Amino acid sequence: MNRLAKSHFAYIRVSTVRQGQTGTSLEEQRAAIFRHAQKNDLNIVQEFEEKETAAKRGRPVFSKMIKAIKRGEATGIVMHKIDRSARNLRDWAELMEMIDKGLEVHFANENLDLDSRGGRLSADIQAVVAADYIRNLKEEVKKGLYGRLKQGLYPFPAPVGYQDNGPAKAKTIDPIHGPLVKKAFELYLTGNYSITSLADDLYKRGLRNQFGRKVSRNGLFNLLHNPFYIGRIRMKKTQQIFSGVHRPLITDEKFRAVQDMLSSNRTCDIDKREIAGTFVFRRRLECSRCERLLTGEIQKEIRYYRCHTRKCAQKGIREDAIEKIFCDTLLDLKFSDVEIALFERWLQESKKAKKDQSNEDKKRIRLEIEKIANRLDRLTDAYLDGVLDEDVFVAKKEKMTEEKDRLDDQINDRKVDFADISKKMVSFFELSNSAYLRYKSGNIRKKREFMDSIVSNFSVKDKSVLIKLKTPFDVVQNRGVIPSGGARRGRARTVYAFLSRSFRYFEECNAG
Known part of the structure; x- marks a missing residue:
């Protein structure tokens, strides 16, 4: 004791x-x-x-x-x-x-x-x-950390794909793991991987965490959410964002696309019960025989769409068959490498040609404006000399002034920057190029919203589905056909004809 x-x-x-x-x-x-x-x-x-x-x-x-x-x-x-x-x-x-x-x-x-x-x-x-x-x-340490962050430096161990270079130095891309992290974003965007299957695939390819072990499911989820890979530093506790001086691994567009997919997949998981009773093409399919809408139904766990009009000969069609046809249509909107290269070349050539043409038009219009100005001077002299009475002078002056204003408007119209229209074209082509991926990565609600944004009409006859796209998506879909006929997609003549039609469409939209 x-x-x-x-x-x-x-x-x-x-x-x-x-x-x-x-x-x-x-x-x-x-x-x-x-x-x-x-x-x-x-x-x-x-x-x-x-x-x-x-x-x-x-x-x-x-x-x-x-x-x-x-x-x-x-x-x-x-x-x-x-x-x-x-x-x-x-x-x-x-x-x-x-x-x-x-x-x-x-x-x-x-x-x-x-x-x-x-x-x-x-x-x-x-x-x-x-x-x-x-x-x-703690306060002094916090000041030091925020001082580094404001300089664009990450004062913590480098995330997967980057390597440390010592205090007060920017992180640099790891030559081994950096390309694998970039590949992680690209593979997830294909829509063919879940987080778990992607983690397994990346492990086989050689991706490891800071401890030399497999990147876990949660670790990969956080990696795909981390804006460090686009050159930004996010503080986890405060959610503050700082611009980093390190070199980004991926583009902003690709990062946003991954965030959209992650968000859509989470929504899909949360809304499983709601989505289970929803048909992708509900109230979207028209029977070409009776012009009534097809109705979705489930038979032996397979989704069908049927026309319920009495005496209509249209038979049921499976949802997966319709979706395959629609996905093939979306794939048709994707550009080949040849088309993209020709598009870039066309932009450069068209920019120069439009500039030269605009300068010629402006020169011609200015000459006409100068002639009107001379006529107005002579008209004023005639009025002051008493050759014209006031009513005639006012009527002729108004007519000449209106003509001059019309020509001035033409000059201003020529000032529409070719870059503005071409930028809209590029944005639209990027959307068109990723149409299939956007559709496949969304949940049912997102799919239906995207479908409504590009499809004008669905009609079904027997087992065939006719899909009419909205303009200008229909222009992209039919880009392999030109008035002279016979040209194949990918050839410069075909692509240039398609791009010219597209430019005219966006030019008209811009004018409207």
Whole structure:
């Protein structure tokens, strides 16, 4: 019983693993504690060593020691100093509460009588000072972090696909894992992978996390959400965004497309019960025989669309068959590499040609405006000389002024920048090029919305589905056919004819 009455735990703590590895701080604390124990006839029955900051609660070794004391395994604790025990006031308050219940607490480097009012006050003051120290330290660290972030530097370990280059230096793309991270975004955009299957595929390709292990499902999900890969730094806690100086791995457009897919897939998971009863082509398919809408129904777990008009000869058609035809139509909107190259060449040539033509038109119109100005001068002279009466002068002047204003408007019309129209064309072609991917990556609601944005009409006859696209998607769909006939898609003549028609459409839209 007497041995238990003098049984104490020794608690030794360092703030970081690095301090613990050096051994200096630990050994100094241990030596001071055992000297104090020997001097005061205290029996150290167990040591508790922790490599964790005391600034926050939740230290596992400290908690384990407190539980052992509450079980009666020791009657006291010996620590090096007050700031080794607690730098947060909650832990200090808990320790003081246990002292009130009879726990003996000794500090090897501080001669404090915690049973007296003065000793307790002195200890409380030191605990408050220690807590304030760590609070100030946090503020200084925070200032340093935000200073780095405002410089565009990421003050934390590099994410997967990048490598560290030392303090105050930008992260650089890892030559091995960087291309694999880029591939992760590209593969997910195909719509052929779930997060789990993509993680498996990337592991086979050689992608590893910072610890050399497989990137987990959650890890990959966070990776695909991380704007670091487009050159931005997002603080997880505050959601603040900073512009980084590191080189991006992917484009903004590709990142946004992945976010849309991730969002759509989450919505799809949440709304499974609602979506289960929804038909993709509900109220979209028209019977070409009776011009009534087909109705969706499920037979033996297969979705069909049927015409319910009496005596109509139209038979049911499967939803997957309709969707395949629609997807083939969307794939027809995708441009080949040859077409894209010709498009870029056409833009350069057309830009120069339009500029030259515009300059010629402006020159011609300005000559006509100059002639009208001369005629107005002569008209005014004639009026001042009394050759024309006022009514004739006013009527002719109004007519000439109207003509001049009309020509001025033509000059302004010529000022429409070719780049504005070509930019709209490029944006539209990007949308057209990704039409299949956008449709396949959406849930049923998104699919129906996208369908309505590009389809003018669906009509069904027997097993055939006629899909009429809205303009200008129909222009893209029929780009392989030109008035002279015989040309094949991909040939310069065919592509140039299609691009000219497209430009005229966007030019008319711009004028309207």
